[in-house]
Amino acid sequence: xxxxxxxxxxxxxxxxxxxxxxxxxxxxxxxxxxxxxxxxxxxxxxxxxxxxxxxxxxxxxxxxxxxxxxxxxxxxxxxxxxxxxxxxxxxxxxxxxxxxxxxxxxxxxxxxxxxxxxxxxxxxxxxxxxxxxxxxxxxxxxxxxxxxxxxxxxxxxxxxxxxxxxxxxxxxxxxxxxxxxxxxxxxxxxxxx
Numbered sequence: 001x002x003x004x005x006x007x008x009x010x011x012x013x014x015x016x017x018x019x020x021x022x023x024x025x026x027x028x029x030x031x032x033x034x035x036x037x038x039x040x041x042x043x044x045x046x047x048x049x050x051x052x053x054x055x056x057x058x059x060x061x062x063x064x065x066x067x068x069x070x071x072x073x074x075x076x077x078x079x080x081x082x083x084x085x086x087x088x089x090x091x092x093x094x095x096x097x098x099x100x101x102x103x104x105x106x107x108x109x110x111x112x113x114x115x116x117x118x119x120x121x122x123x124x125x126x127x128x129x130x131x132x133x134x135x136x137x138x139x140x141x142x143x144x145x146x147x148x149x150x151x152x153x154x155x156x157x158x159x160x161x162x163x164x165x166x167x168x169x170x171x172x173x174x175x176x177x178x179x180x181x182x183x184x185x186x187x188x189x190x191x192x193x
Contacts, residue, residue, distance in 0.1 A: 009029070014115055014159075017158050025163065028108070055131070085181070089182075127141045130144075
């Protein structure tokens with residue numbers, strides 16, 4: 001299980017990356033147990049999953065009126081999409097890191113990426129939550145989501161440069177790959193819903 005200390009250090013590391021400080025990497029525990037625990041960080045994204053579920057039910061015109069967890073098919077489908085989006089880039093990078101001769105940098109990359117996904121899930125869930133609650137119009141939700149996505153992509157790009165020790169172009173490719181995989185998992189869920 002993830003400790004409060006690890007949570008705190010990881011978020012301080014993400015904050016350092018947000019400010020273009022490569023020394024943020026030293027705040028992460030880079031070890032095999034930490035690598036395994038970083039996947040447990042998905043449990044911390046449960047509030048973001050609830051927002052995703054509410055948005056899916058809203059899109060299907062099931063809210064308000066229907067219970068949020070009333071349709072187990074939608075609940076499970078959105079959960080699968082949420083997990084798929086969390087795992088897609090680390091799984092894709094298994095093959096890319098080996099092919100690029102960066103296998104020795106895979107563990108730090110995944111640890112940081114998994115923690116970044118926790119940060120990203122909250123940042124991107126906020127506008128959706130405000131939309132579902134009726135506190136924000138759809139146009140503003142879109143604008144805020146785009147702005148938060150730009151921030152998340154910036155942090156992912158910088159974290160990729162630091163953890164993989166690659167140049168700007170390759171880091172941009174990995175960042176875009178992560179975005180495409182995330183959008184793809186969302187589109188898959190929407191198509192199946």
